[in-house]
Amino acid sequence: MTDGLIAIGNEHLSAATNPLGAELTSLRDAEGRELMTDADPAYWTGHAPILFPIVGRLNGDALRLDGRDYAMKQHGFARRQLFELAARTATGATFRLTANDDTRACYPFEFELGVSFSIEGATLTIGVRISNPGTAPLPASLGFHPAFAWPLPYGRPRGDHRIRFATDEPGDIIELAEGLFAARRPSPLDGRDLILADELFVDDALIWDPVASQSVTYGAPDGPQLRVDFPDTPYLGIWTKPGAAFVCVEPWHGHADPAGFDGDFRTKPGVFEVAPGGDWACRMEITLEP
Numbered sequence: 001m002t003d004g005l006i007a008i009g010n011e012h013l014s015a016a017t018n019p020l021g022a023e024l025t026s027l028r029d030a031e032g033r034e035l036m037t038d039a040d041p042a043y044w045t046g047h048a049p050i051l052f053p054i055v056g057r058l059n060g061d062a063l064r065l066d067g068r069d070y071a072m073k074q075h076g077f078a079r080r081q082l083f084e085l086a087a088r089t090a091t092g093a094t095f096r097l098t099a100n101d102d103t104r105a106c107y108p109f110e111f112e113l114g115v116s117f118s119i120e121g122a123t124l125t126i127g128v129r130i131s132n133p134g135t136a137p138l139p140a141s142l143g144f145h146p147a148f149a150w151p152l153p154y155g156r157p158r159g160d161h162r163i164r165f166a167t168d169e170p171g172d173i174i175e176l177a178e179g180l181f182a183a184r185r186p187s188p189l190d191g192r193d194l195i196l197a198d199e200l201f202v203d204d205a206l207i208w209d210p211v212a213s214q215s216v217t218y219g220a221p222d223g224p225q226l227r228v229d230f231p232d233t234p235y236l237g238i239w240t241k242p243g244a245a246f247v248c249v250e251p252w253h254g255h256a257d258p259a260g261f262d263g264d265f266r267t268k269p270g271v272f273e274v275a276p277g278g279d280w281a282c283r284m285e286i287t288l289e290p
Helices: 101-106
Strands: 006-009 014-018 023-028 062-065 068-071 084-088 092-098 112-120 123-131 138-140 142-144 147-149 162-165 173-177 180-185 193-195 206-208 215-219 225-229 235-239 246-253 272-274 279-289
Touching: 006 084, 006 092, 006 112, 014 112, 023 123, 068 101, 123 142, 142 279, 215 246, 272 279
Parallel strands: none
Antiparallel strands: 006 014, 014 023, 062 068, 084 092, 092 112, 112 123, 123 279, 138 272, 142 246, 147 246, 162 193, 162 215, 173 180, 173 206, 206 235, 215 225, 225 279, 235 246
């Protein structure tokens, strides 16, 4: 542990996670080069928050359940909660959050949220498990939000970086207005490639709903790259703030409210339910490719 962070690693990768939010804050290669955001406060101080129990913004910042409104900020509360360190080895760590008075005030359910990190070879796997100890179905959404260094630390210019999708993505993407799903517009992809440029993000994130690919590769074509695998999540957001030294690749199981949505949270598009006594799990993998 360094400055409260939990460190894991092997000869290929090292990672550090903050128990506050169970948030990955650093991912370094074998030479110690940082692969994640510099967290410049002029742009965004996040690193890789876990989004739970919502992804994106709710209409009016209100979670509606059974005729009652609960105040809920964008991306939910998990990123602001202190997780318990449940297990740790040299190459792995597991964190756990359970319902408490603060969470029940805005999300009236019992739950257990487990987030695990493990490194094998040149791959970091982040796994999430949501358990429902209650007697009624547990409605939720879940998202990953890792911010990678742009440019990566391998000497290639920022303008040479792109994100390549594993399969064709012929559909339109979502356009946001004040953080809510507002309309669809043509995809900015060139074939399977998103050529990264600040002007793509002037209006907020690019969102594939749904995304056909289960992985993307990020970096300059002639340099080391990061492959991000997301086999369990049907949506993908890509986001930065123009001028920032990061780009986020965000696999989601859930998304922001459609503009004007005022229905019960259980009927919100992108929400799934965990059966009483049951579990729901997903994962993402980050692999450094030479």
